[in-house]
Amino acid sequence: MRRRLATERKVLTAKLSAKDLTLIRGERCLFQQLEFALDAGELLLLQGRNGSGKTSLLRAIAGLLSLESGEVHWNDVPVLSQRQEFHGAMVWLAHRTGLKGDLTPAENLHFEATLRPQSKTEIAAIYERLGIARLKRLPLRSLSAGQQRRVALARMLMADVPLWLMDEPFTNLDSDGRKLVIELTEEHLASGGLCVLAAHQEVDINATVKRVKL
Amino acid sequence: MGADIPAQPGILAGLVAITRRDLLLAWKRPGDVLNPLFFFAMVCTLFPLAIGPSPAELMFSGPGVLWVAALLASLLSLNSLFLSDHEDGSLDQWLTSPQPLPVLAIGKTLAHWLISGLPLVLISPLLAMTYRMPAGVILVLIFTLFLGTICLSLLGSIGAALTVGLHRGTALLSLLILPLAMPVLLLGANTVSLAAGNEAYATGIWALAAYAIAALSLAPYATAAALRISNE
Amino acid sequence: MWKFFHRLASPPHFYRLAATLIPWLMFPGLLLLAWGSYNGLFVAPPDYQQGDAYRIIYVHVPAAYLSMMAYMFMAIGGGIGLIWRMKLAHAVAAAAAPIGAAFTFLALATGSIWGRPMWGTWWEWGDPRLTSELILLFLYFGYMALRSSIDDIAKADKASAVLALVGVVNVVIVHYSVEWWSSLHQGQTILKKGGPAMDPEMLQPLLAMILGFTLIFGALLARRVRTEVLYRERRTRWVRKMVLAPEGGR
Numbered sequence: 001m002r003r004r005l006a007t008e009r010k011v012l013t014a015k016l017s018a019k020d021l022t023l024i025r026g027e028r029c030l031f032q033q034l035e036f037a038l039d040a041g042e043l044l045l046l047q048g049r050n051g052s053g054k055t056s057l058l059r060a061i062a063g064l065l066s067l068e069s070g071e072v073h074w075n076d077v078p079v080l081s082q083r084q085e086f087h088g089a090m091v092w093l094a095h096r097t098g099l100k101g102d103l104t105p106a107e108n109l110h111f112e113a114t115l116r117p118q119s120k121t122e123i124a125a126i127y128e129r130l131g132i133a134r135l136k137r138l139p140l141r142s143l144s145a146g147q148q149r150r151v152a153l154a155r156m157l158m159a160d161v162p163l164w165l166m167d168e169p170f171t172n173l174d175s176d177g178r179k180l181v182i183e184l185t186e187e188h189l190a191s192g193g194l195c196v197l198a199a200h201q202e203v204d205i206n207a208t209v210k211r212v213k214l
Numbered sequence: 215m216g217a218d219i220p221a222q223p224g225i226l227a228g229l230v231a232i233t234r235r236d237l238l239l240a241w242k243r244p245g246d247v248l249n250p251l252f253f254f255a256m257v258c259t260l261f262p263l264a265i266g267p268s269p270a271e272l273m274f275s276g277p278g279v280l281w282v283a284a285l286l287a288s289l290l291s292l293n294s295l296f297l298s299d300h301e302d303g304s305l306d307q308w309l310t311s312p313q314p315l316p317v318l319a320i321g322k323t324l325a326h327w328l329i330s331g332l333p334l335v336l337i338s339p340l341l342a343m344t345y346r347m348p349a350g351v352i353l354v355l356i357f358t359l360f361l362g363t364i365c366l367s368l369l370g371s372i373g374a375a376l377t378v379g380l381h382r383g384t385a386l387l388s389l390l391i392l393p394l395a396m397p398v399l400l401l402g403a404n405t406v407s408l409a410a411g412n413e414a415y416a417t418g419i420w421a422l423a424a425y426a427i428a429a430l431s432l433a434p435y436a437t438a439a440a441l442r443i444s445n446e
Numbered sequence: 447m448w449k450f451f452h453r454l455a456s457p458p459h460f461y462r463l464a465a466t467l468i469p470w471l472m473f474p475g476l477l478l479l480a481w482g483s484y485n486g487l488f489v490a491p492p493d494y495q496q497g498d499a500y501r502i503i504y505v506h507v508p509a510a511y512l513s514m515m516a517y518m519f520m521a522i523g524g525g526i527g528l529i530w531r532m533k534l535a536h537a538v539a540a541a542a543a544p545i546g547a548a549f550t551f552l553a554l555a556t557g558s559i560w561g562r563p564m565w566g567t568w569w570e571w572g573d574p575r576l577t578s579e580l581i582l583l584f585l586y587f588g589y590m591a592l593r594s595s596i597d598d599i600a601k602a603d604k605a606s607a608v609l610a611l612v613g614v615v616n617v618v619i620v621h622y623s624v625e626w627w628s629s630l631h632q633g634q635t636i637l638k639k640g641g642p643a644m645d646p647e648m649l650q651p652l653l654a655m656i657l658g659f660t661l662i663f664g665a666l667l668a669r670r671v672r673t674e675v676l677y678r679e680r681r682t683r684w685v686r687k688m689v690l691a692p693e694g695g696r
Contacts, residue, residue: 372608372609372612376592376605376608376609377592377595380595380596381595382595386591386592386595389584389587389588389591390588390591390592390609392584393581393584393585393588393613393616393620394585394612394613394616396581396620397616397619397620397623397624400623400624400627401623401626404627404630408630417626421623421626425619428615432615436608436611436612439528439608440605440608443601443604443605443608444601444605446598446601
């Protein structure tokens with residue numbers, strides 16, 4: 001129980017900010033002197049056309065890309081100087097799900113749970129919520145793209161961390177699925193979480209939304 | 215299902231998890247294990263066909279042939295070491311997980327060695343017998359291959375991490391790894407030759423063991439750094 | 447002191463500094479080579495065993511020495527670039543690779559030519575130095591191949607730096623393992639450690655050649671780093687300003 005309380009306190013003070021971000025990929029400058037500050041309970045929406053650098057910005061925030069200049073801060077400490085702590089506090093829902101087609105959802109999620117020390121141990125409710133409970137023993141490759149996406153969402157919920165980075169979370173999902181993602185995000189924000197979401201379309205969500213146009 | 219998820223994994227949990235997952239994947243696709251093995255056996259068959267079946271020649275060239283074949287066979291499976299993880303986004307997940315990356319790299323390499331290195335060691339006595347190697351020498355061969363394949367997997371993981379996601383990956387990987395692997399080949403094959411000639415061979419074993427320990431302590435860091443760079 | 451390094455690391459500053467440095471390296475280097483070659487080839491006495499054949503060391507030894515030194519430049523440059531994120535260090539590493547490969551090739555070629563009268567064959571596997579040098583050449587090829595197959599310069603810099611650092615550990619291992627190997631097979635070396643001391647008349651030209659080659663290596667490196675810097679900084683204001691300047695830039 002103590003651990004649970006500790007994570008909640010962390011969530012309340014959580015803060016993601018960035019200053020003076022510049023990223024050059026090959027010959028192109030994707031963004032320059034970009035800055036944002038995000039507090040607990042807020043959503044940062046990254047908007048822009050295809051190829052405008054949304055994914056690159058998300059990857060840069062996650063620490064996967066090195067920036068030309070500028071730093072991302074988590075709780076006012078540079079991310080790169082506390083990589084492990086920061087990664088323990090975030091989860092990354094990428095376009096490529098990072099799940100193995102040869103394994104079942106249950107096997108995939110079991111592996112992911114071992115990588116993240118804070119994972120929730122009770123995941124039956126998560127399966128129910130996402131509507132994948134009866135699929136959990138099938139090989140992932142036999143599932144539809146939308147169902148695979150739901151498994152990736154299950155991993156995100158399971159991780160139980162304050163910061164969600166989501167890259168086009170609506171891809172391949174039906175209208176129920178889209179609604180579910182919105183609901184889950186609203187709940188996460190209401191409980192003091194933070195969310196950075198990249199989408200090419202408008203997102204209708206009931207929360208404090210900050211925007212970055214790329 | 216909920217019951218078998220560990221509540222508080224320790225530092226080695228990532229290593230165990232990744233090794234376990236890769237073994238599970240290999241179990242579901244046994245071809246990945248068998249291909250290098252067949253390749254190893256095939257190359258060892260080619261040599262007697264090329265140089266003739268004379269027992270003296272086979273005994274003389276056996277250690278070298280077996281070692282070169284093992285080196286090439288372990289190189290064969292390296293290209294795919296991080297490839298699928300890079301393509302399906304698993305690598306992104308590891309790089310953004312709280313687990314230390316060198317530990318994950320060790321887990322990955324351990325799985326690779328168990329899947330493609332250890333089977334070579336296990337099948338080598340069979341092939342060595344066809345080269346008329348006496349039992350004592352075969353023991354030395356097994357031991358040097360055991361240490362040698364560990365070295366090759368560790369070195370190979372660096373090369374695989376550097377070339378993951380590049381076109382021309384396979385040829386480039388060989389170009390990067392073979393010069394690095396030459397000392398291993400040289401130590402391994404010559405130690406077996408010395409044993410075959412009834413000479414003192416302990417130096418070679420010690421040197422290989424030292425190489426393996428050095429590689430085990432340094433290579434994971436290089437692999438981790440290379441993975442971060444290649445996955446950008 | 448720190449300020450000096452900081453200024454040195456700034457590309458435009460280095461670009462100008464290198465331009466003034468090159469003649470100061472090039473001309474003394476050429477003078478030393480001229481003096482060394484004359485004294486080595488005509489003044490120094492013939493060797494009592496090898497006759498005149500030994501004179502190839504005046505090229506072979508400096509080339510072999512520089513082939514190692516260029517690799518050290520690559521590894522140290524790469525390491526500095528990785529740790530302190532200094533772009534100029536990566537440029538130095540990139541520039542050093544082809545020069546190092548060329549010197550390695552020169553060392554191999556002269557070694558092989560030297561081997562012809564000594565062993566009666568162009569290539570003798572039993573010689574540990576030649577074998578190590580050959581592996582070094584492959585290491586250079588791997589390094590350059592990796593660099594050329596990554597499009598993004600920043601990524602190529604970092605990946606090849608890791609390779610160079612791994613390689614530098616390996617070079618040491620290669621050296622000792624090849625020596626052990628050739629001792630098993632009674633390899634014949636031309637230059638033996640602890641052999642008879644060289645006649646000063648032979649040694650002085652050799653030292654002059656080594657120093658001269660090193661200076662010329664420095665000049666070549668500076669020249670290549672300049673080109674490298676210019677290419678890498680082509681989008682920046684200072685390069686545009688310089689190139690578009692009326693005198694054409696210098």
